[in-house]
Amino acid sequence: MADTRIRSRFELTGRVAVVTGSSKGIGEAMARGLAEFGARVVISSRNQESIDAVAAAYRADGLDATAIACHVGDPDDRRRLIEQTVATYGRLDILINNAATNPYFGPVEGLPPDAYQKTLDINLTAALELSNLALPHLRKSGTGSVIHISSIEGLHANPNFAAYNISKAGIIMLGKSQAREWASDNVRVNVICPGLVKTKLSRALWENDQLAKQFTNMIPLNRMASPDEIAGLAVWLASDAASYVTGGTFVADGGMLG
Ligand SMILES: NC(=O)c1ccc[n+]([C@@H]2O[C@H](COP(=O)([O-])OP(=O)(O)OC[C@H]3O[C@@H](n4cnc5c(N)ncnc54)[C@H](OP(=O)(O)O)[C@@H]3O)[C@@H](O)[C@H]2O)c1
Numbered sequence: 001m002a003d004t005r006i007r008s009r010f011e012l013t014g015r016v017a018v019v020t021g022s023s024k025g026i027g028e029a030m031a032r033g034l035a036e037f038g039a040r041v042v043i044s045s046r047n048q049e050s051i052d053a054v055a056a057a058y059r060a061d062g063l064d065a066t067a068i069a070c071h072v073g074d075p076d077d078r079r080r081l082i083e084q085t086v087a088t089y090g091r092l093d094i095l096i097n098n099a100a101t102n103p104y105f106g107p108v109e110g111l112p113p114d115a116y117q118k119t120l121d122i123n124l125t126a127a128l129e130l131s132n133l134a135l136p137h138l139r140k141s142g143t144g145s146v147i148h149i150s151s152i153e154g155l156h157a158n159p160n161f162a163a164y165n166i167s168k169a170g171i172i173m174l175g176k177s178q179a180r181e182w183a184s185d186n187v188r189v190n191v192i193c194p195g196l197v198k199t200k201l202s203r204a205l206w207e208n209d210q211l212a213k214q215f216t217n218m219i220p221l222n223r224m225a226s227p228d229e230i231a232g233l234a235v236w237l238a239s240d241a242a243s244y245v246t247g248g249t250f251v252a253d254g255g256m257l258g
Helices: 025-036 048-060 075-089 113-141 162-185 209-216 228-238
Strands: 016-019 040-043 064-067 094-097 145-149 188-194 249-252
Touching: 016 025, 016 075, 025 040, 025 048, 025 064, 025 094, 025 145, 025 228, 040 048, 040 075, 048 064, 064 075, 075 113, 094 113, 094 228, 113 145, 113 162, 145 162, 145 228, 162 188, 162 249, 188 228, 228 249
Parallel strands: 016 040, 016 094, 040 064, 094 145, 145 188, 188 249
Antiparallel strands: none
């Protein structure tokens, strides 16, 4: 039999993963990727019906998935997500903080304080709080991995997206800070910065043909990504194939930032 010394490092059998915002888009693709490599995955979003449908579709394909609803801005929901995961599977090895919002598009001087606060609460504070709730279980795991989903907007300011840009820059530094402090427990923390991915969140940018053309012209690969094209990074970062990788920021943007 061929030696699979390196290939087997990608294997996630026996690991349990929570992916927030995994009813659709990038979160769904990452959860699917983890499950295809053997992880038991918790599908989560605000909508029970849609996460039940995703988990059922995975199970129909022979994958292991459970649906637990969680509005990441709600402290009780966050606690319940982690507690129910551990009650169901007895462990937690991988946390992907993916759910995000962008309620305001407009100039920074007109940014309403409530939209600013909501963006920070959902995109940044929730990731901090969920990580803290998961930490005791990730420590026990021995191979804990936290992955935050930022954006190229965390590295490069997109005009009219100030609150989103700030939240996505913040989550990069959250990941770096956690990585420094949690490495001694072998809990690794990394950040993924996708470029333009065709999902509901980015709909305003691709539904309008002219705007879509303008954006794709700025991308050397000359197209938007599909959510599946982000999943491989998440599988790698979650697995032992990335066992020496922590505190990193990984861009998948079709070459846009150059
Ligand atoms: N699409 C892009 O071009 C792009 C680029 C860079 C970075 N990103 C980042 O990638 C991540 C995923 O975005 P996406 O484009 O895949 O978005 P999407 O297709 O709109 O999916 C968002 C997911 O998050 C869930 N969600 C939204 N608000 C939530 C909340 N408060 N609590 C829990 N779940 C919530 C949604 O489900 P429910 O509505 O059922 O709750 C859904 O499952 C985000 O962090 C986003 O900032 C996206």
